[in-house]
Amino acid sequence: MSTLKFMNGHGGAKITNGTINGDAHVHKDVFHPEIGHRYTYESLQETVEFLRSKVPYLPEVGVICGSGLGSLAECLDNPIEISYDCIPHFPRSTVKGHVGALVFGFMSGLPTVCMKGRFHYYEGYPLWKCCMPIRIMKLLGVSHLFITNAAGGLNPSFRVGDIMFVKDHINLMGFAGNNPLQGPNDERFGPRFPPMNQAYNREIIKLANKVAKDIGLGDRVHEGVYTCLGGPNFETVAELRMLQMLGADAVGMSTVHEVITANHCDMTVFVFSLITNECIVEYESLAKPSHEEVIDVGTQRENSLKQFVKELLKQIFENRIGTK
Numbered sequence: 001m002s003t004l005k006f007m008n009g010h011g012g013a014k015i016t017n018g019t020i021n022g023d024a025h026v027h028k029d030v031f032h033p034e035i036g037h038r039y040t041y042e043s044l045q046e047t048v049e050f051l052r053s054k055v056p057y058l059p060e061v062g063v064i065c066g067s068g069l070g071s072l073a074e075c076l077d078n079p080i081e082i083s084y085d086c087i088p089h090f091p092r093s094t095v096k097g098h099v100g101a102l103v104f105g106f107m108s109g110l111p112t113v114c115m116k117g118r119f120h121y122y123e124g125y126p127l128w129k130c131c132m133p134i135r136i137m138k139l140l141g142v143s144h145l146f147i148t149n150a151a152g153g154l155n156p157s158f159r160v161g162d163i164m165f166v167k168d169h170i171n172l173m174g175f176a177g178n179n180p181l182q183g184p185n186d187e188r189f190g191p192r193f194p195p196m197n198q199a200y201n202r203e204i205i206k207l208a209n210k211v212a213k214d215i216g217l218g219d220r221v222h223e224g225v226y227t228c229l230g231g232p233n234f235e236t237v238a239e240l241r242m243l244q245m246l247g248a249d250a251v252g253m254s255t256v257h258e259v260i261t262a263n264h265c266d267m268t269v270f271v272f273s274l275i276t277n278e279c280i281v282e283y284e285s286l287a288k289p290s291h292e293e294v295i296d297v298g299t300q301r302e303n304s305l306k307q308f309v310k311e312l313l314k315q316i317f318e319n320r321i322g323t324k
């Protein structure tokens with residue numbers, strides 16, 4: 001049995017645990033003796049069918065909310081919030097600041113789905129599972145994916161609260177042989193060997209710089225290279241110095257595998273990092289990064305970021321950027 005609850009003040013609906021747990025779904029995922037468990041195209045279709053039965057339109061835009069950035073989902077008009085624990089085959093959020101719900105609605109007039117909470121490798125999920133929602137978004141019809149994250153600033157010119165438009169990444173986990181596309185390739189999603197040299201849409205980055213300037217954020221934005229480590233610990237001084245030498249401007253614990261999965265299935269991708277802490281590269285410093293600080297900075301910057309995301313989205317679609 002399924003129940004929609006109306007949310008105060010938003011004119012929307014909320015589907016939470018317990019309200020639809022009775023919905024039976026059959027697990028058709030496969031276990032390969034050599035490589036272990038994987039989702040199949042068919043099992044993902046079950047998730048898609050479930051979501052289609054709850055939401056009366058198809059989203060064109062996807063937004064992944066980073067740590068402390070769940071409030072971006074408040075940009076949606078007429079939200080329909082569906083808790084991850086109601087959705088067939090969906091992993092569960094375990095991290096503070098990641099609520100664990102898909103929120104459908106209209107952002108700048110465009111049908112959009114926000115992931116209020118992402119999945120991380122350090123939670124114990126393999127990368128292919130962390131990225132499962134991206135394939136779900138693709139199957140629902142999402143063409144443009146906005147990925148956001150909280151990251152430590154490696155570039156000494158970055159200040160806490162700055163925004164970095166990601167122009168490229170260094171896939172350190174991939175260097176170690178860990179990649180979300182590992183395992184059998186399903187050509188219905190994309191090719192076995194996808195290119196990654198244009199993973200971040202250049203036109204959107206150009207527009208993002210203009211929009212940031214127009215709304216008064218011009219002096220707080222940068223372009224840069226993001227890298228991801230597995231976490232959950234923050235980095236040592238020696239590790240951070242090494243990352244700086246490699247050419248990374250910001251470090252986090254997510255995003256890279258999501259970008260790879262999204263590009264594999266031909267989505268248009270835009271990513272920004274909120275610099276929530278300065279990476280400590282001096283042994284003398286007594287400062288310590290913390291998840292609380294990361295979430296606080298997200299909260300402090302939420303109004304500017306909401307305004308930025310709404311305006312950027314509007315202009316992307318007005319100018320048909322990245323429409324394939």
Ligand SMILES: O=P(O)(O)O[C@@H]1C[C@H](O)[C@@H](CO)O1
Pocket residue numbers: 065066067095118120148149150151231252253254255290291294
């Ligand atoms: O989900 P993101 O990448 O935004 O979160 C970063 C990485 C860790 O999950 C967390 C550490 O505070 O912030």
Ligand SMILES: Nc1nc2[nH]cnc2c(=O)[nH]1
Pocket residue numbers: 150151152153229231233234235251252253276277279289294
């Ligand atoms: N790995 C990593 N992730 C972060 N997320 C937010 N800040 C940081 C950081 O300093 N390091």
